[in-house]
Amino acid sequence: MIAPGQTIDVLVQADQPIANYEMAIGPYVTAQNVSFQNISAVAHFQYSGANLNKASEPAILPAFNNSLVYDSHLNGLRSLSADYLPLEIDTNLFFTIGLNIDPCNRPNPSQTCTGNNGGIFRASMNNISFVNPSLSILQAYYFKVPGAFRPDFPSKPLKFYNFVYGAPNNIPFNTAAMNSTRVVELEYGSTVQLVMQDTGTVTTENHPIHLHGYSFYVVGFGVGNYNPSTAMFNLVDPPYLNTIGVPVGGWAAIRFTANNPGVWFMHCHLDNHLSWGMSMAFLVKNGVGPLETLPPPPADLPRC
Known part of the structure; x- marks a missing residue:
């Protein structure tokens, strides 16, 4: 299972009987009542000497919302080497991720406020919805x-609550997020563990979270x-990844060493989120x- 924007190195061992084989892909969608392109694709893998007139066995894809397949896939990923995995942690972080509903403050609410209870859809981490700054961070x-x-x-x-099974999504605007531009400061060389928890404030969903500037070890999920x-x-x-699909109604834990100075964006790879x-x-x-020091900007850096 490859999340949006995720890259994975795969080693294919061509050790099967000489024949024609099919490799198929299809969408994985966990959002409720959301339209998507339910389109699959098939590639053909042919061994030299295979009978081209003999059809291969048709590929069978799981249901588009089969999260058990995703969980089993994630559980099967392994690193060939984990020499840089931090075992002692300096900074422990716990982030909730999910959707929010803000009160409608727009002049045409029937056209632009399409969220629950007539509100505006927002998304957040630790209930803080990121606002683009006026100047590059x-x-x-x-x-x-x-x-x-x-x-x-933070x-x-x-706020702590039953994140998955008892999220306060039935009270108007109880899920409003705080709009802000904030960062987590890390000392150079510090080791970080981050647990990301999906929430059901509006709906649970698989969120592909990508971190710029680093790859990380996915040490646990559930x-x-x-x-x-x-x-x-x-x-x-x-597994050593650059994007992790946090399981729908679940959590994922990652670890990395902060050895790349600068400001690094972490975000959901679903564009609307x-x-x-x-x-x-x-x-x-x-x-x-x-x-170990951030270099100065280039002399021809474009000015806003």
Whole structure:
């Protein structure tokens, strides 16, 4: 199962009997009552010497919303090497991710406020909906320009509740998000564990979360609310990815070492969720020496 925007290296072992084979792909969709293109595609894999007149066995795809297939696929991914997996953690983070409903404040509510209870759809992490700053966060950080962002993105949710099975989605605008531009500041070389928890405030959904500037180890995932006392982690050979589809109504845990200085965006790879604010940024401080320091902008950097 490949999430939107995700890249995976695959090693194919051609060790089957000489014949024709089919490789098929189809959509995986977990959102409720959302239209999508239910289109599949088939590629043909032919061994040299195969009988071209003999049809291959038809590929059978699972149902478009079969999350059990996704979970089993994720559970089967392994790294060939996990030499850089952090075992001791300096920074523990817990982010909720999900949709929100903001009160309608627009002049034509019947046309533009199509969310639940006549509100506006938003999306958030830790109930903070990202707002694009007036100035690049990286530029503001490098030149010490005040007011472009806040360095206090919360390390845990502002409110705790039954994230999956008891989300407060039946009270008008109880799910309104806080609009803000905030980052998590990290010391250079610090090790980070981030648990991302899907919520059911509007609906549970598989969210493909992508982190710029880093790949990360997916050390655990599960269905339901994350429980640190029962969660099972793979600290031997976890997959090394740049995007993780957080399971629908579940959670995923990732680890990485903050050794790339700068400002790095993390966001959902579903375009509408990104535009609604399901994103945040990590600000990784400089280390020691030129190899651990953010370089200056190029002389021909375009000016806004």
